[in-house]
Amino acid sequence: MSLQESSYAKSVEKPSFFGRIRAEWLIIGAAVLIVGWLALVPLVFLLWQSFMTPAAGDVPAVFTFGNYIHALTDSTILPLFRNSVVFATGTSCLALVIGTLFAWLNERTNTPFKMMFYAASIVPLVIPSILFTVSWIMMASPQIGLFNLILKNAFGLSGPVFDIYSMGGMIWVEGLHYSPIAFLLMSAAFRSMDPSLEESALMSGASIGQIMFRITLKLVWPALIASFFILFIRSIESFEVPALLGMPVGIEVFTSAIYEAIREYPSNVGLASAYAAALLLIASFGIYFQSKLSSQGSKYSTVTGKGFRPRPFDLGPWRIPAAILIVFYMILVIVLPFLVLFWSSLNKYYSVPSWAGLSRLSFDAYAKVINYPMVGQAVWNSALLSLGAATTIMLLTAVICWIVIRTKLPARWLLDNVASLPMVFPGLVLGLSVMICYLYLDIGIYGTTWIIFIAYVTRFMPYGIRYNTTSMLQIHKDLEESAAMSGASWSQSFVRIVLPLLKPGLLAGWIYIVVVSIRELSSSVLLYSPGSEVVSIVIWELWQNGQYVELSAFGVMMIIALFIVVMLAQLVGKRFGVKEA
Amino acid sequence: MRNTLKSLKTFALAGAVGALLAGSAVAQSIDEISKYSGADRLEKLAAAAKTEGGLTLYTATPVEDVTAMTDAFTKKYGIKVTVWRGSSEDVLRRAVTEIKAGRYDADVIETNGPELEALHREKILQPIASPVTPDIFPGAVPEHKEWVGSRLNIITAAYNTNLVAEKDVPKGWNDLLDPKWKGKVGLEAEAYDWLATVNASFPGGEKEGIDFFAKLAKINGISLRKGHTLLTNLTASGEVPLALTTYLYKVDQMNKDGAPIKVLQLGPSVARINGLGVAKTAKHPNAAILFQDFTLTEGQKILVERGFTPTNVKIAPLPKDLNVKVVDGAAMLDKLAQWRETFEKTVK
Numbered sequence: 047m048s049l050q051e052s053s054y055a056k057s058v059e060k061p062s063f064f065g066r067i068r069a070e071w072l073i074i075g076a077a078v079l080i081v082g083w084l085a086l087v088p089l090v091f092l093l094w095q096s097f098m099t100p101a102a103g104d105v106p107a108v109f110t111f112g113n114y115i116h117a118l119t120d121s122t123i124l125p126l127f128r129n130s131v132v133f134a135t136g137t138s139c140l141a142l143v144i145g146t147l148f149a150w151l152n153e154r155t156n157t158p159f160k161m162m163f164y165a166a167s168i169v170p171l172v173i174p175s176i177l178f179t180v181s182w183i184m185m186a187s188p189q190i191g192l193f194n195l196i197l198k199n200a201f202g203l204s205g206p207v208f209d210i211y212s213m214g215g216m217i218w219v220e221g222l223h224y225s226p227i228a229f230l231l232m233s234a235a236f237r238s239m240d241p242s243l244e245e246s247a248l249m250s251g252a253s254i255g256q257i258m259f260r261i262t263l264k265l266v267w268p269a270l271i272a273s274f275f276i277l278f279i280r281s282i283e284s285f286e287v288p289a290l291l292g293m294p295v296g297i298e299v300f301t302s303a304i305y306e307a308i309r310e311y312p313s314n315v316g317l318a319s320a321y322a323a324a325l326l327l328i329a330s331f332g333i334y335f336q337s338k339l340s341s342q343g344s345k346y347s348t349v350t351g352k353g354f355r356p357r358p359f360d361l362g363p364w365r366i367p368a369a370i371l372i373v374f375y376m377i378l379v380i381v382l383p384f385l386v387l388f389w390s391s392l393n394k395y396y397s398v399p400s401w402a403g404l405s406r407l408s409f410d411a412y413a414k415v416i417n418y419p420m421v422g423q424a425v426w427n428s429a430l431l432s433l434g435a436a437t438t439i440m441l442l443t444a445v446i447c448w449i450v451i452r453t454k455l456p457a458r459w460l461l462d463n464v465a466s467l468p469m470v471f472p473g474l475v476l477g478l479s480v481m482i483c484y485l486y487l488d489i490g491i492y493g494t495t496w497i498i499f500i501a502y503v504t505r506f507m508p509y510g511i512r513y514n515t516t517s518m519l520q521i522h523k524d525l526e527e528s529a530a531m532s533g534a535s536w537s538q539s540f541v542r543i544v545l546p547l548l549k550p551g552l553l554a555g556w557i558y559i560v561v562v563s564i565r566e567l568s569s570s571v572l573l574y575s576p577g578s579e580v581v582s583i584v585i586w587e588l589w590q591n592g593q594y595v596e597l598s599a600f601g602v603m604m605i606i607a608l609f610i611v612v613m614l615a616q617l618v619g620k621r622f623g624v625k626e627a
Numbered sequence: 628m629r630n631t632l633k634s635l636k637t638f639a640l641a642g643a644v645g646a647l648l649a650g651s652a653v654a655q656s657i658d659e660i661s662k663y664s665g666a667d668r669l670e671k672l673a674a675a676a677k678t679e680g681g682l683t684l685y686t687a688t689p690v691e692d693v694t695a696m697t698d699a700f701t702k703k704y705g706i707k708v709t710v711w712r713g714s715s716e717d718v719l720r721r722a723v724t725e726i727k728a729g730r731y732d733a734d735v736i737e738t739n740g741p742e743l744e745a746l747h748r749e750k751i752l753q754p755i756a757s758p759v760t761p762d763i764f765p766g767a768v769p770e771h772k773e774w775v776g777s778r779l780n781i782i783t784a785a786y787n788t789n790l791v792a793e794k795d796v797p798k799g800w801n802d803l804l805d806p807k808w809k810g811k812v813g814l815e816a817e818a819y820d821w822l823a824t825v826n827a828s829f830p831g832g833e834k835e836g837i838d839f840f841a842k843l844a845k846i847n848g849i850s851l852r853k854g855h856t857l858l859t860n861l862t863a864s865g866e867v868p869l870a871l872t873t874y875l876y877k878v879d880q881m882n883k884d885g886a887p888i889k890v891l892q893l894g895p896s897v898a899r900i901n902g903l904g905v906a907k908t909a910k911h912p913n914a915a916i917l918f919q920d921f922t923l924t925e926g927q928k929i930l931v932e933r934g935f936t937p938t939n940v941k942i943a944p945l946p947k948d949l950n951v952k953v954v955d956g957a958a959m960l961d962k963l964a965q966w967r968e969t970f971e972k973t974v975k
Contacts (some may be wrong), residue, residue, distance in 0.1 A: 103748040180857075183866060190865045289853040293816050296975060306967075309716065311745045311960050395886040396860045406885070419694050478724075485728035492730070571717055575732075576683070576709045587712065591689045592856025592877055 070536040077445040078461065084504045085464045088471050091479035092326075096319035102312030113320035123303055123321075129292075130282050130300040133216055137284075138277035140221030145228025145273065148375060150262065152229075153236035154244075156358045157368040164233070165612040169380045171226040171561045172605045173387065174585055175286045177598065180396070181386035182219045183290070186210040190398050211295045220287045222379045224280060228273040230558050231513060234550035235269035236262075238520045244359060254364065268339050268346055269516040275332045276512055279469055282325065304472055315475065322472050329470040330463055336515070337450070337459045347522035384605065391598035411599035415588075418596070420579045427495055428564050428581035435502040436559035440552050442503075443510030447518045448544060452526070462511065469508035476505055477569025495578040501569045506559045513558065517551025518544075553619045557612055564604070657912040661755040661905070668758070669920070673704055675913035681707040682914035685722055686737040687715040688901065692933050693737075699929055700921050706914050715739040722906070723749050731908040734915040737922075740900035740956030743774040748960075752904040755916060759923045762941035766953035767900050774904030777922050779936040779951065781875040781898045782821055784891040785859065790868040797869075800839055800893060809847045813867035814974060815858050816851040819966040820954045821872050822973065824897045828952060840973045849974045863888040876934040895952040898936070 096114065101107035117123065151157045152164060170178060185192050188206035197207045209215060243265070247257045263270065288299040300321070307317040339346075361368055389399045392407040415421065443465070449455060450462045468476060480501045484492045491497050525547070529539035545552070567582040574580055581604070588597040655675075663671070676682075686693050690712055697708035711733075713721060719742040722733050736746060746752050752773035760768055760775060767776025786796065790811075797803050803812060815821070826836030843849060850867060852858040859873040863886040871893070878890050903922060905915040927937040937943045945951060959966075 102745075103750065183861075184864070187866055289816075290857070293853055294813075294850040310963060311719075311741065313716075313720065394884040395881055396864045397886075398864060419690050478720075481721075481724060482728070485725065485730055493732070571713055572721060576711050583712070587690055590714065590854075590856065591691075592860055594860050 073537065074445060074449060077442055078449070081442060081446055081461070081465045081507065084500065084507065085468055087483050088476045088479040088504060089464070089467055091482065092319045092322060092471060092475055095315050095475075096323050098316045100310075100312040100314045100316060105312075107316075110316070113314075113316045114323075116317060117320040117324065123300070126298050126300045126303055129213075129288075129297055132213060133220070133288065133292075133299060134278050134281040136213070136217035137220040137224060137281040138274050140217055141224040141277050142228045142270070142273055144221065144225040144375070145230075146232045146263075146270065148225075148372065149229050149232035149236055150258070151368050151372060153233050154239075154241070154262070154359045155361045155365075155368065157361060157365055157372060163372060163376070164616060165609055166376060166380050167226050167229050168557060168561055168608065168612055169226075169384060169605055170223050171558075172565075172608045173223075173383060173601055174565060174589075174597070175223055175284070176290070176589055177387060177594075177601050178223050178383055179219055179287050179290045180594070181383045181390075182210055182215075184386055184398050185382065186215065192398055195398075211291055213292075213297060216287050216291045216297070219291065220281055220284060223287070224277055225379065227276055227280070227558065230554040231269055231273045231276070231516060232266065234513065234554040235266040235516055235520065237550040238517055238547065239265055241359065254361075265346060268336070268519045271336055271339065272512045272516050275336065276469075276509065278332075279325075279329060282328075283470070283472070301472075308472075308474055315478065318472060319475060322470065322475060325470040326467060329467065333463045333466045334459070337462050339519070346519045384602075387598045387601050387605075390595060391602050393595055396594045396598075411595045412603070415596050415600045415603070418584065421584055423577070424579040424581050424584050427498075427578055431495065431499055431502060431580060432560045432563040435499060435506060435563050436556045439503055439507050439510040439559055440514065440556050443507060443514050443555075444518075444545065444548060444552065445540075447511060447514040448540070451515065451518050452523060462515075465511050466508040468504050471505075473505070473566070473568025474572070477501060477572040480504065480569065481572050493575040493578075498570055498573050498578060498580065501573055502563045502566060505566065505569060506563060509558055509562075510555050513551045513555030514548060517548045521547045549619060553615060557615060560611065561608060564608070657753055657905075657907060657909060660912050661753050661916060664756055664758065669917075672913050672917045672920070676704060676706055676911070676917045679706075679911040679914045681709060682734040682909075682911040682918060683709045683711065683732050684735045684737060684918065685711045685713070685718050685733045686735075686903075687713065687718045687739060687742075688737060692930075692935070695929050695933060696922060696926050699926065700918055703921070703925070704917065706917070708918070715742045718742060719745055722746065722751060726751055726906065726908055731906070731910055733906050734909040734911045735903055735905055735918050737777075737903035738901070739780075740776065740902065740954065741959040742956075743900075743902055743904055744769065744956035744960055746904060747771060747773045751906055751908075753907045753909070753912075755905060755919065757916075757920055757923070759920060759939070762939050763923065764938040764940050764945070764953075766898075766951075766955075767902065767938040769956070774902050775919065775923060776900040776902035776938045777926070778901050778930050778938060779898040779953070780901055781896045781936055781949070781951065782818075782855070782872050783875045783878065783896050784869065784871050784893045785862055785873040785878045785888055786869040786891050787862050787865050787867075788887040788889050790865055790887075796891065797893065803843055803869075803893075804846055806847065808869070810850070811868040812843070812847060813850045813852050813858055813861065813870040815855050815872040816853045818872045819963065819970045820899070820959050821897045822970050823962070823966045824952050824954055825894050826969075828895045837969065837973050844974045851974070859888070875936070880934055892948075895950045898951050898953045900938075900953060900956065902938075 097109055097111070098107040099110050099112065148163070148167065184190065186194065186208040188194060188209050188211070191206065191208060191210065193208055194206040197203060210219065239262075243261050244257050247261050252260070283301060285301050285305065288297065288301065292298065304318045304321050307314040307321070386399065390396050391411050392409065393403065394406060397403055446461060446465055450458045480497060484497055491500070521544070525543050526539050529543050534542070564581050565585070567586055570580050570582050571586065574583060585597065585600065588600060660672070660675075665671070684693070684697065688696075693710055693712070697710060701707055711721070715738045718736060718738040722736050723746070725732060736743070736752070743752075747769070754772045756772070757775070760772065763775060764779070767779070795807070822840065826833045826840070829836040829839065840849075852861060852867065855872060855874050856877060858867060858870045859877050859881065861867045862870045862873065863881055869891070875890060875896070878888055881888050903919055905912065905919055909915045923939055924942065927939045927942045930937040931943050936945065
């Protein structure tokens with residue numbers, strides 16, 4: 047490893063004790079303050095609102111316990127909550143199994159085709175979830191689904207084979223859509239895992255299955271838990287899939303209760319906040335459970351001072367089935383939805399792919415989207431915002447994770463918890479809290495792009511925390527200790543040891559945040575102003591006006607652009623940090 | 628925290644009042660401007676608007692349509708319009724939150740009837756005496772004149788022409804009870820106001836309407852879809868052979884593009900109003916009032932060109948065969964919960 051060889055000869059001249067402490071505490075203190083402020087604004091707002099009645103016209107808001115009483119005693123909520131839990135559990139399990147399997151094949155084995163797989167795997171994440179769901183309606187609805195039509199004709203069946211309008215269908219679509227979340231996190235974990243334990247097991251005659259379950263998965267346990275947690279929370283909050291696939295057959299979820307409360311006039315943000323407070327409790331429990339893991343010290347660290355060469359694992363004859371599996375997954379999750387999207391972008395109206403449709407194709411929609419009002423401005427703003435937010439979040443949360451994992455500060459679990467909570471705030475409540483905060487606290491950012499930046503950093507900070515935590519847990523503190531022994535300052539060892547070793551997690555988290563912040567709508571729509579439009583506003587606009595064809599064209603262009611960004615990020619990432627053997 | 632907020636608010640308010648007082652030395656107050664009805668009203672407005680230089684519009688109208696309108700306005704008067712776009716609820720939320728916090732960016736607010744009525748209740752809009760008002764479709768101007776409807780969003784049934792043969796097209800509500808429609812009828816999932824309005828239009832009154840839809844849901848099932856445009860697109864693609872609630876202009880437009888979708892008259896055409904009002908706190912009151920007038924007069928022709936149904940019946944008379952029932956915005960605010968309950972009991 048090149049890092050070990052680099053000496054710290056330059057820092058022989060030790061800075062004074064106070065100088066070192068000051069620089070270190072300045073950075074740590076600033077990070078804690080920023081994260082604390084960002085996370086507490088929506089939290090305080092949410093808790094405050096949950097005790098208030100809605101205000102309208104002459105009727106002011108007053109203190110009440112009514113929202114909680116309503117939320118806890120409403121008998122119609124229970125079945126919704128049950129549906130949500132079933133849906134979220136199913137989705138998380140499916141996404142986790144798929145994501146982990148492919149991350150393992152991609153990172154730890156010599157399966158063919160893996161190079162392009164990493165970038166391709168983010169495609170489902172880029173497709174707006176409305177379009178992803180509609181494309182599955184086109185493929186698997188009992189009425190017009192392409193799969194059903196093909197199977198019906200091929201085998202002369204009387205009824206449809208797949209029914210997308212069911213709990214199973216909802217889990218399938220959402221699970222596939224979210225599998226990149228698990229894939230990115232698990233890839234990072236597999237990448238910074240020392241393979242020597244697996245190799246020893248192989249030498250001792252263990253089978254691939256035994257190695258996978260007894261060693262590999264046990265070592266990445268924190269990453270598995272973190273993935274499950276993110277997936278669970280995200281699918282509890284998800285709105286599109288339940289609305290598009292569950293609603294027609296009467297399956298309703300918890301989020302629709304939150305949505306209904308906000309939609310009323312006067313908008314009952316208080317009741318929505320009380321519902322969200324229930325989610326906060328669940329999430330806090332999950333975060334607490336995870337911080338237990340991180341307090342178990344170096345149990346999961348395999349990146350130590352000893353030689354570390356992440357090397358692929360030879361699958362032998364299993365290479366072929368693995369390759370088939372990868373190709374099958376790529377067709378199902380990436381190629382097919384992309385083709386449906388591409389097909390509809392060439393049409394004049396949304397329709398199922400068919401021979402007859404071929405004659406109608408044209409590229410008109412692309413020209414229309416490019417000339418759409420505000421599109422150029424929006425792309426520029428979104429690019430700046432998402433790259434800026436992702437970079438800021440990953441660096442900021444790296445410091446926070448370091449505090450939580452490496453120090454013995456008394457309330458460090460609280461820091462982890464507070465920084466992770468924005469994950470469960472309904473986007474609209476978060477947007478509203480940021481809006482109101484900076485309307486009254488007039489420091490000149492209201493109405494500028496900065497307020498959206500603040501909202502993005504707040505909203506996606508929890509993901510940075512999770513991605514960084516899982517990677518940080520794998521790095522043994524040996525390395526930093528040796529650096530300190532050789533006279534490196536805290537900032538030196540942070541920048542030259544911790545960050546490079548953290549790279550897999552940093553990069554995966556960065557990619558994830560870039561993609562999801564481009565799609566963020568619920569707080570963007572409240573916070574943007576003329577001149578600070580973002581891409582998600584354009585998407586929403588096209589969706590609302592029913593311009594699905596233009597929306598598909600826009601989706602296709604977005605996928606291509608982000609695909610290139612991810613490829614570039616990977617290339618740049620390869621040039622820094624730990625060289626692979 | 629609270630005190631700081633309060634003092635900040637007072638501070639902002641004092642600043643605003645100060646600015647208003649300083650301004651009134653040269654310009655008229657919005658009350659005076661909005662009440663003036665002399666023959667030279669338009670000229671005076673245009674001249675004063677020019678010195679104001681521009682205006683900000685918060686709107687829920689699709690961006691291409693609103694751009695057509697603002698471009699024509701700028702071309703005529705040389706006044707630049709800054710547009711903020713959001714859903715009808717976002718427009719309401721943003722305008723109320725900002726104005727209560729003392730930030731007076733919005734001059735004109737354009738959104739749906741219920742949201743405009745909510746703005747009226749929040750005491751945000753300025754009543755305006757305009758000579759155009761008498762020409763407007765009667766259901767589109769509220770008593771208080773704080774906002775005026777500029778177009779009707781007509782909701783109609785539509786069917787897929789590939790899947791529904793000409794002879795099978797239903798002529799009236801009862802035809803839908805035929806078992807051949809099983810699993811083929813779709814409805815927007817939040818069409819609470821539509822159902823209430825349609826129910827009331829049944830000859831035997833509301834009860835008959837509720838009974839009919841309950842029966843339909845029981846015999847053939849009604850598939851609920853979120854969003855009118857989704858439902859319209861699903862009808863064109865064949866997923867929903869017959870939809871009860873689609874936007875008339877959207878169906879016409881898709882039909883023109885060659886999609887196999889056609890409008891169907893079943894019962895009354897329920898119309899949601901879309902209109903605009905001027906904020907009391909407008910920084911550009913003359914330009915704002917001028918823009919409202921423009922939308923209700925010359926702008927109406929632009930709306931027709933873009934497939935909308937304008938409200939100025941003197942300029943664009945409503946089609947004769949159209950039995951339009953306008954949704955009452957105020958009733959929508961007060962009865963939403965009740966309507967929703969009826970909806971859920973009846974069609975789910």
